[in-house]
Amino acid sequence: MKNLVIYYSREGENYVNGGLKNLSKGNTEIVAEYIKNAVGADLFEVETVKEYSKSYMTCIEEAKAELRENARPEIKECLTDISGYDNIVVAGPCWWGTYPCAIFTQLEKLDFTGKNVFPVMTHEGSGIAGAPQALKKYCKGAQVGEGLAIHGADAAKSEKTIASWAEKNLK
Numbered sequence: 001m002k003n004l005v006i007y008y009s010r011e012g013e014n015y016v017n018g019g020l021k022n023l024s025k026g027n028t029e030i031v032a033e034y035i036k037n038a039v040g041a042d043l044f045e046v047e048t049v050k051e052y053s054k055s056y057m058t059c060i061e062e063a064k065a066e067l068r069e070n071a072r073p074e075i076k077e078c079l080t081d082i083s084g085y086d087n088i089v090v091a092g093p094c095w096w097g098t099y100p101c102a103i104f105t106q107l108e109k110l111d112f113t114g115k116n117v118f119p120v121m122t123h124e125g126s127g128i129a130g131a132p133q134a135l136k137k138y139c140k141g142a143q144v145g146e147g148l149a150i151h152g153a154d155a156a157k158s159e160k161t162i163a164s165w166a167e168k169n170l171k
């Protein structure tokens with residue numbers, strides 16, 4: 001099975017267990033790397049042309065406005081062909097209950113017919129939230145498999161949990 005992880009992850013100030021902390025690597029990026037280490041996968045990072053604010057509070061407002069407008073922020077690079085993959089993991093932080101809109105910019109460009117897709121979400125309490133529904137909506141023709149929710153603040157300590165989910169679902 002050939003695996004691809006499409007992910008978005010924001011470094012900078014984030015809310016960690018009740019306080020603000022500056023992160024040099026985003027939580028979802030840590031999770032994406034653990035998936036790769038466990039079962040082998042290509043990683044594709046979705047990066048926006050216009051960066052979100054490094055300030056958590058400002059970013060919260062930017063993300064809220066985007067969601068309200070159902071925005072499709074421009075991304076630096078766009079994947080156009082996933083025909084070589086069987087399993088596609090879509091990993092991102094929970095932003096207001098769903099993925100950041102930039103993930104949707106990417107998903108709408110791809111043909112998911114016959115693929116297996118897996119929702120992965122890092123969060124500070126909302127769990128998997130709207131990730132499975134989002135994949136049902138944006139990955140037309142795909143089978144949506146078992147999801148994985150990882151508490152963002154625990155991402156670095158979650159290698160075992162992530163590896164056992166990956167071994168079960170992506171082999």
Ligand SMILES: Cc1cc2nc3c(=O)[nH]c(=O)nc-3n(C[C@H](O)[C@H](O)[C@H](O)COP(=O)(O)O)c2cc1C
Binds near residue numbers: 056098
């Ligand atoms: C704009 C924004 C909105 C967020 N909304 C939620 C939310 O609705 N529910 C939740 O549990 N966590 C929320 N969080 C926390 C993030 O989901 C969490 O810290 C995540 O692990 C960040 O991943 P990253 O470091 O890969 O970007 C939000 C964070 C940001 C920056």
